[in-house]
Amino acid sequence: MSVAALSAADDAARTSDAPRPDAGVEVRLERLSKSFGSVTAVDNVNLTIPAGAFVTLLGPSGSGKTTTLNLIAGFLAPDAGNIAFDGRPVASVPPHRRNIGMVFQSYALFPHMTVFDNVAYPLRMRNRLAREALTIRVGESLELVGLTKLEARYPRQLSGGQQQRVAMARALVSRPRLLLMDEPLGALDKKLRERLQGEIKDIHRRIGSTFVYVTHDQTEALTMSDLVVVMRDSRIVQVGSPRSVYEAPVDAFVADFLGGANLLPGEVMANERDAYAVRIANGRMISVPQTGASHAPGSKVLVFIRPEDVKISHSEEMVGNVVTTAAVVREVLFLGESFKVTAMVGPHPVVLRAPRVQAEGIEIGGHVMLAWPPERSRALAAPTGSVSP
Amino acid sequence: MRAPRASLAVNGLAGAVLVFLLFPVLVVVLISFSSVDFLSFPPPSLSLRWYRTIFSNFEWINAFLLTLQVGALTALLSTLLGVPAAFALSRHVKRGQNVVNALVLAALVTPPIIKAISIYLYYVPFGLLNTVPGLAFAHTVSGIPFVVINVVAGLRGYDRDLERAASIHGASPLRAVLGITLPLIAPSIIVGAVFAFMQSAQELLIAMFVLGTLEKPLAVKLWEGVRVAIDPSLAAATTSVTVLAILGLVTVMLAGRRARPTRVAVQG
Ligand SMILES: Nc1ncnc2c1ncn2[C@@H]1O[C@H](COP(=O)(O)OP(=O)(O)O)[C@@H](O)[C@H]1O
Ligand SMILES: [Mg+2]
Numbered sequence: 001m002s003v004a005a006l007s008a009a010d011d012a013a014r015t016s017d018a019p020r021p022d023a024g025v026e027v028r029l030e031r032l033s034k035s036f037g038s039v040t041a042v043d044n045v046n047l048t049i050p051a052g053a054f055v056t057l058l059g060p061s062g063s064g065k066t067t068t069l070n071l072i073a074g075f076l077a078p079d080a081g082n083i084a085f086d087g088r089p090v091a092s093v094p095p096h097r098r099n100i101g102m103v104f105q106s107y108a109l110f111p112h113m114t115v116f117d118n119v120a121y122p123l124r125m126r127n128r129l130a131r132e133a134l135t136i137r138v139g140e141s142l143e144l145v146g147l148t149k150l151e152a153r154y155p156r157q158l159s160g161g162q163q164q165r166v167a168m169a170r171a172l173v174s175r176p177r178l179l180l181m182d183e184p185l186g187a188l189d190k191k192l193r194e195r196l197q198g199e200i201k202d203i204h205r206r207i208g209s210t211f212v213y214v215t216h217d218q219t220e221a222l223t224m225s226d227l228v229v230v231m232r233d234s235r236i237v238q239v240g241s242p243r244s245v246y247e248a249p250v251d252a253f254v255a256d257f258l259g260g261a262n263l264l265p266g267e268v269m270a271n272e273r274d275a276y277a278v279r280i281a282n283g284r285m286i287s288v289p290q291t292g293a294s295h296a297p298g299s300k301v302l303v304f305i306r307p308e309d310v311k312i313s314h315s316e317e318m319v320g321n322v323v324t325t326a327a328v329v330r331e332v333l334f335l336g337e338s339f340k341v342t343a344m345v346g347p348h349p350v351v352l353r354a355p356r357v358q359a360e361g362i363e364i365g366g367h368v369m370l371a372w373p374p375e376r377s378r379a380l381a382a383p384t385g386s387v388s389p
Numbered sequence: 390m391r392a393p394r395a396s397l398a399v400n401g402l403a404g405a406v407l408v409f410l411l412f413p414v415l416v417v418v419l420i421s422f423s424s425v426d427f428l429s430f431p432p433p434s435l436s437l438r439w440y441r442t443i444f445s446n447f448e449w450i451n452a453f454l455l456t457l458q459v460g461a462l463t464a465l466l467s468t469l470l471g472v473p474a475a476f477a478l479s480r481h482v483k484r485g486q487n488v489v490n491a492l493v494l495a496a497l498v499t500p501p502i503i504k505a506i507s508i509y510l511y512y513v514p515f516g517l518l519n520t521v522p523g524l525a526f527a528h529t530v531s532g533i534p535f536v537v538i539n540v541v542a543g544l545r546g547y548d549r550d551l552e553r554a555a556s557i558h559g560a561s562p563l564r565a566v567l568g569i570t571l572p573l574i575a576p577s578i579i580v581g582a583v584f585a586f587m588q589s590a591q592e593l594l595i596a597m598f599v600l601g602t603l604e605k606p607l608a609v610k611l612w613e614g615v616r617v618a619i620d621p622s623l624a625a626a627t628t629s630v631t632v633l634a635i636l637g638l639v640t641v642m643l644a645g646r647r648a649r650p651t652r653v654a655v656q657g
Contacts, residue, residue, distance in 0.1 A: 094562075095553070095557050096557070096561055096562075100557050101558070102553075102558070104553070106548060106550055108548065108550040110551060110555075110573075111551075111573065112572050121555070125558060126558070170554075171558070346586035354492030365611050372580060378501060
């Protein structure tokens with residue numbers, strides 16, 4: 001292909017806003033397992049990553065995220081199970097033929113090469129391009145990540161954020177249909193991290209490749225992903241959209257890991273139509289919708305409710321379909337736009353956010369009413385060994 | 390008050406030890422610039438006549454060239470064999486690494502006379518006696534451990550993700566190692582090769598067994614010179630060898646300095 005034809009094709013690709021429908025690859029993991037000696041790093045993982053999706057593996061350190069990514073990349077061979085790209089098994093395909101781009105946690109920029117040579121590396125290995133075409137492609141990739149005029153520098157002469165962008169440009173330059181990122185923003189400060197989150201999301205929208213993103217930061221996972229995969233102890237515990245994992249966690253671990261969660265111990269007293277009647281620590285019966293796992297009467301549960309769904313008031317009067325319970329204020333923290341209030345329901349704390357107007361007259365030791373819409377709460381199985389109500 | 394005095398004492402002691410160790414070298418260096426025919430210290434006056442003598446003498450020049458030939462071949466062979474061995478050792482030997490390490494080091498601690506005799510007996514049927522490659526092969530046995538030790542250390546400090554980054558972006562395993570890993574651990578390889586060279590240049594016993602009395606590298610020539618007739622030309626030759634060793638050390642230090650920014654970049 002001539003240079004002119006190539007850049008004409010590029011122009012066409014750039015002017016059409018939507019990425020090509022086949023821009024991303026579908027990745028399927030089937031019963032995937034991997035151990036290191038006696039340590040199980042990935043345990044029977046099943047997951048389908050849709051073509052073109054932004055999927056985040058979210059979990060605490062040591063939960064098996066990097067190992068899963070290394071299995072997809074082909075750096076490690078699974079002990080059991082299969083990986084398929086677009087339905088084709090890749091077990092016999094070595095990493096350099098999987099056509100993947102990758103951003104490493106340490107960036108892994110080649111220290112003995114300039115920015116230009118780093119970004120050109122995948123093109124030199126994969127595509128035989130004339131020098132002009134190569135220069136154009138490298139320039140485009142650097143432009144995509146918002147980095148220009150630094151081509152002649154060496155990685156050690158760049159700031160952390162600039163190194164991160166070079167790593168992105170290198171991973172994207174050969175237009176891979178799959179991009180793997182292992183905590184790519186982990187080493188950056190909060191402000192820069194937030195900006196780059198937006199930019200990465202924007203790049204995903206423009207190129208349409210499948211992105212598999214690893215992080216232990218729940219905000220990052222919620223803001224960036226189409227699909228969040230929550231991992232714990234080498235296993236997947238929940239897969240869903242950011243909203244569904246945030247609003248309907250399957251267990252107390254997910255509830256807590258995705259953000260501040262109130263978990264009130266209680267006991268299921270009865271099943272009424274589509275709701276449980278749960279008695280909580282202060283003796284009050286509250287209604288919790290029956291969704292997800294079912295609980296028999298008599299079983300111990302944790303009633304889950306997000307702090308921002310809990311309202312506070314001084315009077316018994318609460319309008320609308322709400323669950324109410326009495327509580328005693330233990331702590332009030334001024335956060336700026338709101339107050340963070342901790343109130344005790346029996347021996348258990350409930351945290352909530354009160355806007356400044358609502359917080360008028362709330363003082364430590366005061367008796368208040370807490371209320372929340374029952375549909376925002378969930379009954380989660382109490383982990384064995386938890387305190388009984 | 391106490392700490393400075395203590396450190397003064399330590400520094401003084403260190404200085405004394407250094408003088409004790411370096412004094413003989415200093416004597417030899419000074420004598421090499423002597424203007425008279427016999428060994429006297431300090432020399433009555435200075436001149437370059439002994440350097441002119443050895444560098445215009447065929448035997449000394451041949452000895453010098455032979456040492457360079459054998460040393461270069463030794464360094465090359467030690468590198469070619471030692472680098473792959475270091476990769477295998479640090480990446481594929483999971484259990485029994487200590488045993489393999491001990492085996493590698495065994496080549497260093499075997500008494501030289503035993504090495505010399507066994508190599509002599511071994512070489513007779515192969516016709517390797519009295520050949521430059523023969524001596525280089527023998528020196529390579531002791532040169533390999535220097536390369537292996539240095540390269541294993543280099544690989545330990547090397548971020549494996551760099552090689553993975555090359556491989557995921559399209560480089561075959563061979564291209565990833567040649568294009569990324571080897572250039573980045575080059576300082577360790579250079580240090581190993583320099584040590585292998587210097588080890589060969591100073592080795593006497595095996596050289597005498599393998600080359601007999603026909604061809605003499607510097608070490609053998611010096612040894613014979615000491616036995617036959619002592620004059621300041623020996624000191625001049627010794628000083629030349631010392632300069633060679635210092636050049637080697639400088640190379641090692643420069644290689645080490647080149648390595649540092651690499652490592653910083655890998656971490657940051
Ligand atoms: N090369 C390895 N050798 C031994 N254990 C490992 C290795 N890589 C990972 N592990 C172990 O496997 C588990 C999962 O690790 P990892 O996938 O890195 O988790 P994450 O990326 O979620 O922090 C951890 O217990 C870790 O110690
Ligand atoms: Mg990790």
